[in-house]
Structures are given as C-alpha cells and as structure tokens.
Amino acid sequence: MVFNSKTGRVAFEPGDTIRCRNADDAGQLADILSDREINWEFTYYLNGKEGIWITILDDEEAEQ
Numbered sequence: 001m002v003f004n005s006k007t008g009r010v011a012f013e014p015g016d017t018i019r020c021r022n023a024d025d026a027g028q029l030a031d032i033l034s035d036r037e038i039n040w041e042f043t044y045y046l047n048g049k050e051g052i053w054i055t056i057l058d059d060e061e062a063e064q
Contacts, residue, residue, distance in 0.1 A: 012033075012038060012056045013056065014056055014057055014058035015055070015056065016055070016056040017043065017046060017053045017054070017055050017056075018053060018054045018056075019046075019051060019052070019053050020051075020052040020053065020054065022052070023052065025052075026042065026052045026054060029054055030042075030054060033054065033056075038056060039056070039057040039058070039059060040054050040055060040056055040057060041054070041055050041057055042054060042055075043055045
C-alpha cells in the first residue's frame with residue numbers, strides 16, 4: 001500500500017488516499033479501517049489513473 005497524506009503525518013485525515021496493490025490488499029485494509037471505525041470508500045480512478053484506492057472520509061461524507 002502507498003499512503004499519501006496531505007500533512008505528511010501517519011494519522012489518517014479526511015481526504016487522505018491509500019493506493020492498494022490489488023483487491024485483496026484493499027479488502028484487508030477496509031476491514032482494518034472498519035474495525036477502527038474510520039469512515040472510508042473505494043476509489044477506482046484518481047487523477048486519471050485506474051487502480052484501487054481507499055479514500056478516508058469525514059463523518060459528514062460518510063452519512064450521505
């Protein structure tokens with residue numbers, strides 16, 4: 001996985017993206033984030049590139 005933070009910190013913040021190597025990688029990370037009650041969603045296109053990313057959401061985005 002490749003994690004890109006807007007602030008360069010290790011903590012996740014809304015808008016951070018994590019690039020996953022494959023679907024298994026994404027599934028494992030999704031399980032971990034869900035267990036820690038971190039809101040997220042899959043992103044399949046980012047900046048015109050196809051792949052699998054997980055985007056960290058804030059609470060308001062997760063409710064929609």
